[in-house]
Amino acid sequence: MAGIGLLVLLIVSDLTVPLDNALYDLHARYWRYTPDDRVVIVAIxxxxxxEIGRFPWPRSIHAQLIDRLTTDGARGxxxxxxxxxxxxxxxxxxxxxxxxxSNGKVVLPVFAEAVTLGGxxxxxxxxxxxxxxxxxxxxxxxxxxxxxQVRGAYLKAGLGSPYWPSLALALLQxxxxxxxNTLLPGLHDPIHxxxxxxxxxxDNYVLLRYAGPAGTFGRLSYVDVLNNRVPTNLLKDRWVLVGATAEGLGDILQTPDSPMPGVEYQANVLExxxxxxxxxxLDFLRQFALAAVLLALPLLLYGLPGIGRNWVLLLISALLVLATCLALLRGWYVWWPPMTCLAVIVVEFVAWQLLMRDRRPAHG
Incomplete structure (x- = not known):
């Protein structure tokens, strides 16, 4: 019961979140994938x-680019x-x-901002x-x-209610x-x-499996596409994301791998x-339920041949907790942060060792 109470405190307090994030980041570096060219970035x-001049450009320039992408058969x-x-x-x-x-398949961004300071x-x-x-x-x-650090994305968001889809989701829709909407992945906001x-x-918070650091997705220079210096087959039937990649345009996000332009972040979400x-x-209840079940691991293992209340028991219990976390992640794309469960198992093991050390036989 003490372990269950400690488990609740750790989950609610978020004390182990930095360790869980570090574990997720470490694993993500070995869980990359190769984009399949269905998404291409037209980079500012x-x-x-x-060649074009200082940004922002006249919107007539964007009109010419969209016309070019329409002619080349961009998917969206x-x-x-x-x-x-x-x-x-x-x-x-x-x-x-x-x-x-004229194109008929263009999505533009919406975001929230305060018009006046503190407004x-x-x-x-x-x-x-x-x-x-x-x-x-x-x-x-x-x-x-x-x-x-930006590890995830919200598939829905909005003022007062999360009714706007993300840019990537809007494109696919x-x-x-x-x-x-009823089948969208992601962790729900219980109070929205x-x-x-x-x-x-x-709403619908998801963690990203980044394809890699900045530059992993294919990029075409905006001016090259605008001036028809790009083969049509690089754009035909592709999802095209247009955005800034140049430094100084204020659209750089910090990801666990590297600083990344916002447009490439959107490319990762889209793909x-x-x-x-x-x-x-997992939400709080599912995190807690799974961790509570796994707290019983040392009890189940105790007494097996070669295993007592020793460091072997602790090591095997910890490895099984981590294996459960990685199996859920790799097999079902579900993230269960394991560090709260590991912390409680370690605390209980140390407490037991101290109790056994200080125990004295009774005198009659």
Missing amino acids: DPKSLD IGMDVTMSAPSNDPKNDEEVAAAIH SLQEALPVPPIAQSVAALGQVDAAKDNDE LEHAAPN GDASPYLWMR SLERGMLVTP
């Missing part, structure tokens, strides 16, 4: 900035580019709106002429942990290539139904979602 890179376009403020020249907005409408959050949507032309909108919220309409709410490789963390 230094080369494009040199996710623009990780903000268009929430009107252009100085309204014709630029009209041009990009017309290009988006309430508002959703930043594309300007009306553009918003009316897009096939869908997708939120681009990055799921940062307490250590500022254009041709029904994604699971419906009672949220304030002024809070940015998130993992399409291939069913997103990892769902």
Whole structure:
């Protein structure tokens, strides 16, 4: 009973979260995969900035790029580019709106921001002429942990209620290539139904199996695509994500592997979602139930040939806990943080050793 109580305290306090994160990060470095070229990044890179000029560019430039991608037969376009403020020249907005409408499979980002310092959050949507032309909108919220590392993603988010799909999910939903809302993977927010309409709410949290560090996904320079210097077969029937990769554009996320442009983060979400490789963390009750069951391991092993209450018992128990964690992760894409269970087993083992050492035979 003391072990169960300690287990609850450790889970609720998050004391072992840094150790669990370190274990997940270590394992992820040996669990990478090779992208299969269904997702390609059109990068706003230094080369494009040199040839086109300082960013942000006139939206007529984006209109030309979208027209080029339409001609080349892109499967769908996710623009990780903000268009929430009107252009100085309204014709630029009209041009990009017309290009988006003509393509029919363009997703633009939505995010929350405070208009004034300390003010309430508002959703930043594309300007009306553009918003009316897009096939869908997708939120681009990055799921940062307490250590500022981005290990996962929220598939749904929104102001007051998580109704916006992520940019990657919105793209897949254009041709029904994604699971419906009831079948989406991810850890649910238990209080999102009672949220304030002024809070940015998130749901369906998943951990990512990153393909690798920044640069793993194929990149094409924005200016090369714009000027038709890229073979059509590199774009035809591909999911195309357009976004900044150049330093200084303020779109770099810290991942366990390396700093990564936001557009490549979206590429990891998109490919993992399409291939069913997103990892769902267990909620509190399931974490607790599994850990409570595994706390019985030392009792089950005790008394087996060659095993007593010694360090062999502790080692075998710890290895079985870690094996359970990795089996769930590799086999079912479920993340069970094992460090709380390991910590309780170690504490109980040490306490038993101390009790046995201090025990004295009774005198009659």
